[in-house]
Amino acid sequence: QSALTQPASVSGSPGQSIAISCIGTSSDVGANKYVSWYQQHPGKAPKLILFDVSVRPSGVSDRFSGSKSGNTASLTISGLQPEDEAHYYCTSWISSTNLVFGGGTKLTVL
Amino acid sequence: QVQLVQSGSELKKPGASVKVSCKGSGYTFTKHAINWVRQAPGQGLEWMGWINTDTGKPTYAQGFAGPFVFSLDTSVSTAYLQISRLKAEDTAVYYCARGGDCFDSWGQGTLVTVSS
Numbered sequence: 651q652s653a654l655t656q657p658a659s660v661s662g663s664p665g666q667s668i669a670i671s672c673i674g675t676s677s678d679v680g681a682n683k684y685v686s687w688y689q690q691h692p693g694k695a696p697k698l699i700l701f702d703v704s705v706r707p708s709g710v711s712d713r714f715s716g717s718k719s720g721n722t723a724s725l726t727i728s729g730l731q732p733e734d735e736a737h738y739y740c741t742s743w744i745s746s747t748n749l750v751f752g753g754g755t756k757l758t759v760l
Numbered sequence: 761q762v763q764l765v766q767s768g769s770e771l772k773k774p775g776a777s778v779k780v781s782c783k784g785s786g787y788t789f790t791k792h793a794i795n796w797v798r799q800a801p802g803q804g805l806e807w808m809g810w811i812n813t814d815t816g817k818p819t820y821a822q823g824f825a826g827p828f829v830f831s832l833d834t835s836v837s838t839a840y841l842q843i844s845r846l847k848a849e850d851t852a853v854y855y856c857a858r859g860g861d862c863f864d865s866w867g868q869g870t871l872v873t874v875s876s
Contacts, residue, residue: 653804686862688805695855695869696797696805701862739805743861747819749795754804 654679654740654752661758667728670755672740673721678750680721684743687716687725690754691736699738700725727757735759762786764856764867771873777844780870782856789837790814795863796830796841797855808854811839846874 655673662668672679672687679685685703688696698707703723704716713728723742727734740752767781782794796808809820811830818830827850829842843850851874857863 684861688863690805695866696857696863697866698862698864701864707864737804741807741862748821749807751797751805751807 652750654742654750656738656740656752656755658753659756659758661760662727662730663760664730664732666730667726668730668757670725670727670738670740670757672723672725672742672752674723674742674750675721678721678742678744679718679723682743683718685716685718685723686741687714688739688741689734689736690739696739730759732759762858762865764858764865766854766856766867766870769871769873771875772846773876774846774848774874776846776874777842778846778872780841780843780854780856780872782839782841782867784837784839784858787858790834792858793860794830794832794839795857795859796828797857797863798852799855799869800849800852805855808841813839843872846872848874850874 683702687700689699690696699714700716703718715726738755763785765783770778790813793810795810798806808824811818827844831840853869853871855869856867858865
């Protein structure tokens with residue numbers, strides 16, 4: 651299966667908002683609510699920041715929000731902070747036994 | 761607190777095998793699946809599959825059967841990833857991650873380097 655499509659890079663200044671898209675198909679993103687987002691800093695393990703499209707795990711800042719329309723999911727980060735600079739990955743379940751990651755987006759905070 | 765602790769880095773020659781461990785603590789190990797994720801140097805994340813920690817049944821993503829085997833030892837709350845017939849392109853960081861719908865806890869990663 652093909653990876654979900656994410657922009658390779660996005661950037662923003664501190665305090666601004668940015669959005670990262672995750673484009674799939676009617677077989678994955680468009681098929682169910684099981685879209686998650688992960689943040690990965692260099693040399694570190696990924697960290698779950700959103701699941702079920704828009705649900706934040708305990709302890710994750712409310713500056714992170716998610717949405718979905720059709721086959722496209724989006725992660726929005728508001729009030730950008732320097733520590734938000736990282737790679738971001740979306741995932742979606744294709745079936746109960748098959749999952750696909752997005753290619754990843756590098757966020758640069760200018 | 762929930763924690764997954766993986767075994768240390770490995771340096772292997774082509775054709776050898778490696779076994780990476782992932783020990784869970786802070787929760788009931790058999791109530792949450794363990795997934796395996798690969799990250800080649802400078803690349804993105806790639807889902808390898810998962811193992812049902814209750815039944816021991818593994819599910820492999822496309823391209824990850826054969827040399828890749830998931831197993832468990834529930835008596836010590838540990839999942840294993842074994843890779844046989846290693847190739848240079850297997851050089852990567854391998855992560856274990858807990859969860860079904862989403863991966864809410866990750867191991868620290870194990871770097872496997874395959875080089876002659």
